[in-house]
Amino acid sequence: MGEPRDLILIIDGLNLFTRHFVANPAVSSTGEQVGGVVGFLYSMTGMIETYNPRKTIVVWESGGSARKRSIYSEYKKKRRPAKLNRFYNDELPDTVQNRNGQVSLIIELLNNSPVCQLYVPDCEADDVIGYICKYTYSDSKKLIISSDKDFYQLLDKNTIIFSPTWKKLVTSKEVREKFKIAPQNFCLAKSICGDPADNIGGVKGVGFKTLAKRFPSLGECEDIMIRDIIDYARDMVNSGSKVKAYLNIIESESVIIRNWKLILLDTANLSGTQIKKINDGIDMFEPVRDKIKTMRILIREGVQTFNVDRMFLACKNMEKM
Numbered sequence: 631m632g633e634p635r636d637l638i639l640i641i642d643g644l645n646l647f648t649r650h651f652v653a654n655p656a657v658s659s660t661g662e663q664v665g666g667v668v669g670f671l672y673s674m675t676g677m678i679e680t681y682n683p684r685k686t687i688v689v690w691e692s693g694g695s696a697r698k699r700s701i702y703s704e705y706k707k708k709r710r711p712a713k714l715n716r717f718y719n720d721e722l723p724d725t726v727q728n729r730n731g732q733v734s735l736i737i738e739l740l741n742n743s744p745v746c747q748l749y750v751p752d753c754e755a756d757d758v759i760g761y762i763c764k765y766t767y768s769d770s771k772k773l774i775i776s777s778d779k780d781f782y783q784l785l786d787k788n789t790i791i792f793s794p795t796w797k798k799l800v801t802s803k804e805v806r807e808k809f810k811i812a813p814q815n816f817c818l819a820k821s822i823c824g825d826p827a828d829n830i831g832g833v834k835g836v837g838f839k840t841l842a843k844r845f846p847s848l849g850e851c852e853d854i855m856i857r858d859i860i861d862y863a864r865d866m867v868n869s870g871s872k873v874k875a876y877l878n879i880i881e882s883e884s885v886i887i888r889n890w891k892l893i894l895l896d897t898a899n900l901s902g903t904q905i906k907k908i909n910d911g912i913d914m915f916e917p918v919r920d921k922i923k924t925m926r927i928l929i930r931e932g933v934q935t936f937n938v939d940r941m942f943l944a945c946k947n948m949e950k951m
Contacts, residue, residue, distance in 0.1 A: 638767045639683035640759055642776035643690040643747075646670055647736065649777070649794050651729060658932035666732040668936050671739070673775075675937075677792065678944040681773055686948060687746045687762065687912070689755045690737070696752045697899045701891050706828050735931060742924045743941070744917030744948045750907050753900055756780050760895025761908055763789055780820070783895060785813035810842035810849045818856065819848060821889035822879065830889055833882040836875050844875050856886055917948065 650669025658664045678686060698705050740747055750758050756778065763772055763784045771788050774781050777795040782805050785791065791800040802813045811819045819841055824832020841848065845862065848854055860883055863876040879886070891898065897905065921942045928936060 636771045637681055637683040638762075638770050638772045639677060639681060639686040640762060640772060640774045641674060641677075641686070641688045642755055642759065642774065642778060642781075643688045643736075644733070644755065645776045645778055646673060646794060647733060651732065656933075656935050659934055660932040662932065663728055664732060664735075664931070664933050664935075666729065667735050667739075667933060670736055671936055671941060673794065674745070675941045675944050677773075677775055678948075682947065683773070684948060685746065686744075686945070687748060688740060689758045689762075690733075690747065690749045691755045692749055692751050692753060694752075695754045695757065695899055697901075698754070698892050702830070702888055704829055705892060735927075739924055739927055742918050742920040742927070744919055744945050746912060746915045746917075748908060748911045750900075750904050750911075753904050756895055757899050758908055760784060761897065761900060761905065762912075764896065766909070766912060779816075780825075780893060780895065782813050783817040783820075783893075785816075806849060809838050810846075811838065812849055812851055814851075815848045815854050817890065817894050818854060818859065820893050821856070821886050822859070822882075824889065825893065828892075830892060831885065832889065833875070833878050833885065835878055840875055844873060856883070856890060859886075919945070 647666050647670045650673065651666030654665025654669035656663075656665040656668040674686070674688075694706065737747060748758055759774060759776075759781065763774070769788065772790075774784070774789065774791045775794065776791065777793050781791055782800070785800070785802045785805060792798070793800050805811065805813050805816065809816070809819070819838060820832075822833050822841055823837055824830050844866075845854075845859060847858070847862075860880060863879045866873065866876045867880065900908075919942065921938060924942075925938050928934075928938065
């Protein structure tokens, strides 16, 4: 990652929170579930301690992208809601209200820290993080904290990912080894294969394994375009190939183009107003280091299992945005 002090730490807020919300059994002194709060803060603190970033940015989901829904009305419609915490069963009220309350508490706590938070209405955190990586800090070293594979398309010499699911760093090398697809072609690969988690249908009978086998160029260090894939498939069919994947891809060109528009992380799904809000949120951010207020909030909420001193010590070297 180069010199640690050159690093920008970017956290996919809801992704990291949800992982702890469904697994961490911490309860407040008043009997409320607070595992999402405690787990998120400890995980964030650990990342800051380990990688010593000069800036940390938490990006929150805002309820979805109107632009993406206009491209495909079924986008994310069948997505399963986040599981509630599996530890409690019927012993403790475990509701969406509790989940939202925990997210609000994290936001309130971080407002008293040098951690920058971004919330951009009517777009997805993915698109905000994509913009930050490609434009705001294009020349800086960046570490994204998320288990979302959509971010694989952002991997390059300056950008890597820490996956809370894999519990390890994900680089271009790991993606090539696992999927046989180069990161710069990962968006195209997902556009062909689809993404069931977001209700994005792909080409029938074509998964990553088949795609890598039939289109080995996707694993090479060059940008492959949709037209390249269609032309290659057409050449193979015209030469007598009976492989169904080629014909299915040719017949699904419009689906692949639609999926590309949904999956690509760039400015296409951001309005000028949203881009301005991202830029202003970073440029105008004033870091706060109010440990006393943070402690008072935790006491108010009955959260007794988080080490505030550790968090503020970890954050002491972070500079102004």
